[in-house]
Amino acid sequence: xxxxxxxxxxCISFFTLSINAEELDLEAIEIxxxxxxxxxxxxxxxxxxxxxxxxxxxxxxxxxxxxNQILNSTAGIIIRNSGGLGSQxxxxxxxxxxxxxxxxxxxxxxxxFGTALTLDNYLVNLIxxxxxxxxxxxxxxxxxxxxxxxxxxxxxxxxxxxxxxxxYGSFNxxxxxxxxxxxxxxxxxxxxxxxxxHSDNDYEMKDAQKVTDEVGxxxxxxxxxxxxxxxxxxxxxLQGGIINQPWAEELSVKVTKADNKNNHQHPFNSIxxxxxxxxxxxxxxxxxxxxxxxxxxxxxxxxxxxxxxTELFNDTAxxxxxxxxxxxAIDSNLGELGEKSKLELIDKxxxxxxxxxxxxxxxxxxxxxxxxxxxxxxGDDEIDNSDNLYFKAKKLEKSVSAINYDHRPDSGFINTGLxxxxxxxxxxxxxELPITAERFEAEIDESDIGYGFTSKIxxxxxxxxxxxxxxxxxxxxxxxxxxxGRYVRPxxxxxxxxxxxxxxxxxxxxxxxxxNVVAEVNTFYRNAENFTRYKADQGTSGIYQNIVxxxxxxxxxxxxxxxxxxYTLQANATYQDMINKSDYDQNGQKDLNKGSRIPNEPxxxxxxxxxxxxxxxNQNEISAFWTANYVYEYYLxxxxxxxxxxxxxxxxxxxxxxxxxxxxxxxxxxVSLSANNxxxxxxxxxxxxxxxxxxxxxxxRYSY
Numbered sequence: 001x002x003x004x005x006x007x008x009x010x011c012i013s014f015f016t017l018s019i020n021a022e023e024l025d026l027e028a029i030e031i032x033x034x035x036x037x038x039x040x041x042x043x044x045x046x047x048x049x050x051x052x053x054x055x056x057x058x059x060x061x062x063x064x065x066x067x068n069q070i071l072n073s074t075a076g077i078i079i080r081n082s083g084g085l086g087s088q089x090x091x092x093x094x095x096x097x098x099x100x101x102x103x104x105x106x107x108x109x110x111x112x113f114g115t116a117l118t119l120d121n122y123l124v125n126l127i128x129x130x131x132x133x134x135x136x137x138x139x140x141x142x143x144x145x146x147x148x149x150x151x152x153x154x155x156x157x158x159x160x161x162x163x164x165x166x167x168y169g170s171f172n173x174x175x176x177x178x179x180x181x182x183x184x185x186x187x188x189x190x191x192x193x194x195x196x197x198h199s200d201n202d203y204e205m206k207d208a209q210k211v212t213d214e215v216g217x218x219x220x221x222x223x224x225x226x227x228x229x230x231x232x233x234x235x236x237x238l239q240g241g242i243i244n245q246p247w248a249e250e251l252s253v254k255v256t257k258a259d260n261k262n263n264h265q266h267p268f269n270s271i272x273x274x275x276x277x278x279x280x281x282x283x284x285x286x287x288x289x290x291x292x293x294x295x296x297x298x299x300x301x302x303x304x305x306x307x308x309x310t311e312l313f314n315d316t317a318x319x320x321x322x323x324x325x326x327x328x329a330i331d332s333n334l335g336e337l338g339e340k341s342k343l344e345l346i347d348k349x350x351x352x353x354x355x356x357x358x359x360x361x362x363x364x365x366x367x368x369x370x371x372x373x374x375x376x377x378x379g380d381d382e383i384d385n386s387d388n389l390y391f392k393a394k395k396l397e398k399s400v401s402a403i404n405y406d407h408r409p410d411s412g413f414i415n416t417g418l419x420x421x422x423x424x425x426x427x428x429x430x431x432e433l434p435i436t437a438e439r440f441e442a443e444i445d446e447s448d449i450g451y452g453f454t455s456k457i458x459x460x461x462x463x464x465x466x467x468x469x470x471x472x473x474x475x476x477x478x479x480x481x482x483x484x485g486r487y488v489r490p491x492x493x494x495x496x497x498x499x500x501x502x503x504x505x506x507x508x509x510x511x512x513x514x515x516n517v518v519a520e521v522n523t524f525y526r527n528a529e530n531f532t533r534y535k536a537d538q539g540t541s542g543i544y545q546n547i548v549x550x551x552x553x554x555x556x557x558x559x560x561x562x563x564x565x566x567y568t569l570q571a572n573a574t575y576q577d578m579i580n581k582s583d584y585d586q587n588g589q590k591d592l593n594k595g596s597r598i599p600n601e602p603x604x605x606x607x608x609x610x611x612x613x614x615x616x617x618n619q620n621e622i623s624a625f626w627t628a629n630y631v632y633e634y635y636l637x638x639x640x641x642x643x644x645x646x647x648x649x650x651x652x653x654x655x656x657x658x659x660x661x662x663x664x665x666x667x668x669x670x671v672s673l674s675a676n677n678x679x680x681x682x683x684x685x686x687x688x689x690x691x692x693x694x695x696x697x698x699x700x701r702y703s704y
């Protein structure tokens with residue numbers, strides 16, 4: 001690909017990024033970099049005892065799906081949203097969810113990157129694969145995850161490519177992505193990556209509006225369209241550097257700027273409070289540098305990152321809205337969610353990581369790593385000049401040190417890994433008592449250790465057994481301790497989580513000239529202490545709290561088959577039992593919910609996908625796919641409280657999707673048409689918020 005061709009596409013990309021985004025401010029670009037981006041870990045992963053799925057995104061490049069939608073069809077994972085594009089989502093993996101799961105981009109932790117840089121903003125065309133770790137999280141990620149991690153891997157640096165895509169669909173949804181690179185594999189590389197997302201999210205909410213008579217008696221409900229739920233986000237990333245030199249495998253920097261605007265139709269945990277003006281904005285700027293080198297038996301990798309993330313919460317309309325768009329004026333000192341406010345939270349983050357690997361001998365390897373994360377949060381409000389909890393600067397620091405030993409004998413019969421981790425957290429935060437509102441200052445200083453092992457046993461040429469154990473430890477995040485906007489209140493008393501995680505899995509592969517069958521069974525057990533859960537206890541706001549003792553056990557089954565290179569069948573199912581085992585709650589009172597399932601958490605779900613593809617004489621490709629998603633009903637609140645016959649629950653749901661793809665000129669030009677929820681089922685998700693009904697999407701993609 002010549003440079004004129006490359007930069008022409010870049011210009012088109014930046015022009016497209018500005019369409020329909022007048023309300024977003026994209027003023028500045030700063031520097032960031034990825035860690036160990038193309039130091040492939042796939043060989044290490046495949047031969048280790050880690051419980052991990054590696055999702056190759058090549059089969060999804062012509063699909064309109066984002067990363068979240070792909071992950072949602074993976075065994076052991078379920079993702080729930082509180083609305084359409086841009087709404088808050090919750091990813092659960094083997095019974096753990098929310099902040100208990102850590103997210104990475106090329107090994108760099110994505111926590112506190114802001115609402116514009118989340119998984120549902122990234123289109124699949126920007127990435128090469130996704131690593132899903134269940135249970136043990138490898139030490140090279142240097143994470144304090146309680147029992148799982150997701151690492152997004154971008155394309156390699158040693159090749160030229162250009163990939164541009166545009167999707168248009170229901171609810172005025174528009175999604176654009178461009179990823180392009182020029183590379184001299186022995187000298188340098190330069191990459192441009194961008195995305196733009198927008199949706200009006202104006203789908204119909206069935207039975208949302210209450211119908212009342214002249215004296216206020218409720219006489220039923222009626223449907224209404226969402227009228228204040230549009231979402232837009234953008235990102236521009238420039239990166240480049242020197243590669244494959246004797247003194248550096250990689251020395252690079254990366255340029256990233258992201259922002260979004262999100263109109264909220266209602267709080268993420270309820271549709272009873274209808275909003276017509278409340279909105280949030282995000283502006284994220286990051287700066288970092290990455291370096292890797294190999295000297296004989298030594299490998300050294302390091303990155304430094306700094307950034308500033310601004311979140312604005314605008315609640316300035318003194319109105320009380322109804323689902324039909326009408327409203328009543330209220331006290332001029334009030335907004336839609338409380339005291340009138342224009343709150344701005346500014347996070348300044350810094351991160352450092354260094355890892356050293358030493359190949360002691362052919363069969364023995366040793367690795368050391370250290371990471372340190374700091375976040376400083378300051379708040380300001382143009383309207384509310386009272387003594388707001390967010391106005392005082394707060395700081396949180398955490399570090400993770402790790403040592404890892406691997407033994408891989410020539411026979412390959414049993415590969416073993418041992419590891420040890422040390423965690424440390426310091427923070428200062430201010431909070432208030434729930435009844436008296438009395439303020440108090442909290443200084444937090446926590447530390448602990450973790451350890452474990454992984455083992456892979458090659459039972460036969462086609463069968464492997466994987467066993468792993470970790471004593472895991474998760475440090476609270478800034479949002480949990482010092483709060484976040486109108487929805488999350490501070491809780492400086494929140495304790496770190498610990499868990500004993502065990503995974504036992506068996507995988508089987510059968511291959512002939514006409515068929516390839518892969519099957520896997522994975523069982524898991526988690527014994528979590530101080531299990532952290534968000535509790536919506538004050539209308540539209542809530543707080544993160546600890547449950548003293550939670551037991552999680554489950555099994556996941558998955559399998560796939562390819563027949564004659566034309567027909568594919570994939571299926572998976574997960575069952576997870578999450579039980580409160582606490583005798584006493586965090587306040588020392590008898591826990592009345594002992595023996596009950598953790599509420600608002602699915603425990604039985606499955607996916608099924610069937611497809612076919614054929615090549616024409618000129619090597620064009622035609623593909624069609626049918627997908628089904630099933631979630632069994634579960635309770636919204638504790639199952640032991642109240643009468644089960646009239647308890648709020650999320651009903652069993654089964655949805656079906658169809659997708660057709662056509663690829664021309666060996667994959668250079670591509671078009672796809674997808675239909676989601678084709679039978680227009682009424683489906684609900686996190687906190688029983690209704691999801692969009694039937695929708696259609698048309699995607700165009702050019703790849704070179």
